Amino acid sequence: MASSELIRQISRTSASKIVLIAIDGLGGLPLAETGKTELETANTPNLDALAARSVCGLSDPVGAGITPGSAPGHLTLFGYDPVSCLIGRGVLEALGVDFALGPDDVAARGNLCTVDENGLVTDRRAGRVTTEKNQELCRLLDGQEIDGVRIIVRLVKEHRLVVIFRGGGLSAGVNDSDPQQEGVTPKEVTAVEPEAKANRTAAIANQFIARAKAALAAHYPANMVLLRGFSKQPELPTMTEIYKLKPAAIASYPMYRGLARVAGMKVLETGATPEEEAETLKQNFKNHDFFFVHIKATDTAGEDGDFNRKVAVLEEVDRALDKVIGLEPDVIVVTGDHSTPALLKGHSWHPVPVLLYSRWCRPDGVSRFSESACISGGLGRIAATEIMPLAMANALKLDKFGA
């Protein structure tokens, strides 16, 4: 596969426009009764007609057999190597609440938990404390300063929160305080990197945890906090640096907006339905040359094991596609970040259908956008990191390589 360094050398700006539609959890598995997946069950005339004018295939987000989380699933679609560009849990939680992380911020995922009089964790989720109570406690913990480091605490949901350590040049090279089991004490945060910065992070984190314990003492069962996944935002080259694009993201869920920001995209305000997202695309179409359009509801339906709802969302996407096609983008890619078969009720390793339309694609015999039809597509089975170079090429945004 061509490296992003190579792509950076040969990419060029042009007037052409690329729309990348990422249908979250797109791939599925067939029902025993019908032998058809969600996508094969859905009535998708627009996708099918587009497939007939496109080159199709199947893509592996991370590698054969690997079930990707949301972060690697999306970074790979943007053309980043998902293994070397791993995003830590703390950063992902911060992105997920739309928190604008700075390059030096260290973020950690927090759990409110319960400890007994001996300091042993008796419930890692503090009896699934309510979001409202958590909000109250986050306000209690937020805004402290320890040794020149500002500590920002933000609610996520239920017992989950995120802690950001800002300033003071901290390193994220420390281990979790979360012991990942009950009946033991929380772990002391210690440096895993042999450098002074990590020691300082550990000292400050431990001080924060001690203060939090004191502040939460009266709030049983949420009388302690566990931290894990200390991480900084990865230093990725932006999509503008690699592809010379002016990229924009149309996504309603905070985490995907955050991931788009990590890749250097401008995040547009939008409604959440496919129809509303298509309208956002239309309104902003002249201002950008690359659009990442994220559809969340397919993944949610898959995770819920709701085959029929996933089918219905796919049909909704198909209807909204009409408006996208009407804008006449030079390149349209329709794919997903991974499969989420309703039968498995979760992300899976199965390859994801991909369709690439452009005036310059070499169409194949595929006239139906589905898992089984895409097997015989002209793209074959590709790594998801190859999608961006293919989109760029089809937009005539890549120069010839070599003399």
Place this chain on the structure above:
Amino acid sequence: MASSELIRQISRTSASKIVLIAIDGLGGLPLAETGKTELETANTPNLDALAARSVCGLSDPVGAGITPGSAPGHLTLFGYDPVSCLIGRGVLEALGVDFALGPDDVAARGNLCTVDENGLVTDRRAGRVTTEKNQELCRLLDGQEIDGVRIIVRLVKEHRLVVIFRGGGLSAGVNDSDPQQEGVTPKEVTAVEPEAKANRTAAIANQFIARAKAALAAHYPANMVLLRGFSKQPELPTMTEIYKLKPAAIASYPMYRGLARVAGMKVLETGATPEEEAETLKQNFKNHDFFFVHIKATDTAGEDGDFNRKVAVLEEVDRALDKVIGLEPDVIVVTGDHSTPALLKGHSWHPVPVLLYSRWCRPDGVSRFSESACISGGLGRIAATEIMPLAMANALKLDKFGA
């Protein structure tokens, strides 16, 4: 492709069971008269029915155009990179006679040969000396000690033997004494690594060769020995370390038993026919969660250029498959380590059919297990190193990668 380091991070134990059936030299070439390969000629109702419930494809053991030896062909099936995990000739011969190599043993392949009065090699195979005579000479050479290093000599077959240098912390970084041609003198063994250990190996090997020459003087034409392929067992992580499996091998030929041991498998006692191997699987099914079942006779028939015998063995495998399916393993993979077309009378570079059955595979339209049918399978054309991650995923033994 996902690295074994990544797989190691996300693998987990579970009750599910994987059976990997490696039909040695599986792939073939079509006869001009029928247009059908060995596999396409064979009557294989069980394989075909299983293919219809499986995802199929073609795999390249090492890379496009590369004809693998038995060692890389198998290591790649176990998920090891066949290029970086190369096994030396000496080690392979030791494995082939079921010799239990220690981690510090240096092994070299030996040839009995003929030298004339001037010390020039006149026959690199000593007139194809008989196995019985070789056995007698091996006893003569075996069991010496030179400078604290014990020297073990084992018969292989005809003029072939293996010499193991045990103890004394030797390095394998020395060149061959075998000049690979006649009419010249054997080469002096010299260090190719600039370290004292390699110099010591060279000195001891040369002393052994001098002693052998003296001991063999009266045994013309087998009056000298040539050594090549000095090597140590590669330090591979075991399949238990990578996959957290409790793996077992069902193979009757020593070399494959040895390769399985290198990968950390327990080698089970078994009969040699497919039917007997299936019975061994049945008897041991509850004790392991991964089984490598090796079928040798297909490769032998291919090497002999015996198209019809290869067809017959494949039909035998098909009948034995019934018993395997009856055990209801969670994942069944049927493939080969490489192709051995009877028309070529040897290993070849052609991709190998692969079938992966599990409850969670996404079946394709393939309903015949054959080279031509597998072209349009849902796996597409994969690297053989991807087979283990796919088997693990389908056994639900891999956690999600990344947040």
